[in-house]
Amino acid sequence: MPELPEVEVTRRSFRDAIVGARVQSVRMGKPLRWPLGVEPQALAGRVVQEVRRRGKYLLVDLDAGMLLLHLGMSGSLRFAPEQGAAGVHDHFDMQTDHGMLRLHDPRRFGAVVHVTGEEDPLAHKLLDGLGMEPLDPASFRFERFAAGLQSSRTPIKQLLLGGKLVVGVGNIYASEVLFLARIDPQLPARDVGPRKVRRLFDGIREVLALAVAQGGTTLRDFSSADGMPGHFQLQAKVYGRDGQPCVGCGRPIRMLRQGQRSTYFCAHCQK
Numbered sequence: 001m002p003e004l005p006e007v008e009v010t011r012r013s014f015r016d017a018i019v020g021a022r023v024q025s026v027r028m029g030k031p032l033r034w035p036l037g038v039e040p041q042a043l044a045g046r047v048v049q050e051v052r053r054r055g056k057y058l059l060v061d062l063d064a065g066m067l068l069l070h071l072g073m074s075g076s077l078r079f080a081p082e083q084g085a086a087g088v089h090d091h092f093d094m095q096t097d098h099g100m101l102r103l104h105d106p107r108r109f110g111a112v113v114h115v116t117g118e119e120d121p122l123a124h125k126l127l128d129g130l131g132m133e134p135l136d137p138a139s140f141r142f143e144r145f146a147a148g149l150q151s152s153r154t155p156i157k158q159l160l161l162g163g164k165l166v167v168g169v170g171n172i173y174a175s176e177v178l179f180l181a182r183i184d185p186q187l188p189a190r191d192v193g194p195r196k197v198r199r200l201f202d203g204i205r206e207v208l209a210l211a212v213a214q215g216g217t218t219l220r221d222f223s224s225a226d227g228m229p230g231h232f233q234l235q236a237k238v239y240g241r242d243g244q245p246c247v248g249c250g251r252p253i254r255m256l257r258q259g260q261r262s263t264y265f266c267a268h269c270q271k
């Protein structure tokens with residue numbers, strides 16, 4: 001599943017190229033997770049003003065209205081001056097005078113939704129529950145983060161994964177940041193000590209920023225909208241390393257299930 005760094009890398013890969021572009025036509029393929037909400041041709045003539053991100057949603061601001069894009073489980077976006085004929089898994093093509101934005105999504109859990117703007121009830125429904133933005137210092141505040149942990153008995157890994165306190169700490173990054181902060185992923189959030197809360201807060205910012213700088217992760221065949229693969233997977237210290245030696249102590253990395261998700265950790269280093 002594309003995680004926040006991949007979505008941010010995707011955003012950066014086509015933002016400059018598409019801003020100022022005028023929409024010429026829109027073609028929808030098979031149904032995605034949610035309907036577009038407007039006749040595709042109604043978008044013709046609109047001009048792209050900005051491409052922003054909130055959590056794992058991309059917000060494409062038009063001169064009237066906005067598109068909310070989500071990559072779901074298997075989606076990827078590509079923006080290029082020329083693209084070939086739509087394939088069987090291409091379910092959204094937006095042709096502009098700068099090129100075509102195409103959503104390729106084999107599993108179709110992704111979505112493209114048209115709303116009037118951020119004040120649209122549907123936009124509220126999709127975006128309101130999202131936690132702080134870890135890459136935005138104005139949003140990601142230590143005091144709020146610490147208070148969120150203090151008031152929760154949920155195991156820390158699952159609290160992070162839930163996305164209501166802070167977005168973007170998906171399954172891969174949750175394992176990695178908890179290893180860096182030396183925190184047992186099963187520990188109730190309120191029992192994480194103050195020094196480790198600080199380490200965790202710093203670790204989330206650093207790991208996600210590093211993942212973005214490195215182009216996201218290709219753990220699940222991710223590539224950004226300009227077709228470049230990510231490299232974060234090369235740096236993973238615990239994720240996917242079940243049975244391999246811990247880089248800290250040499251003991252084997254262990255895997256356990258929390259909720260329906262795999263957690264990787266070192267039982268010796270993370271207490």
Ligand SMILES: [Zn+2]
Binds near residue numbers: 246248251266268269
């Ligand atoms: Zn270890």
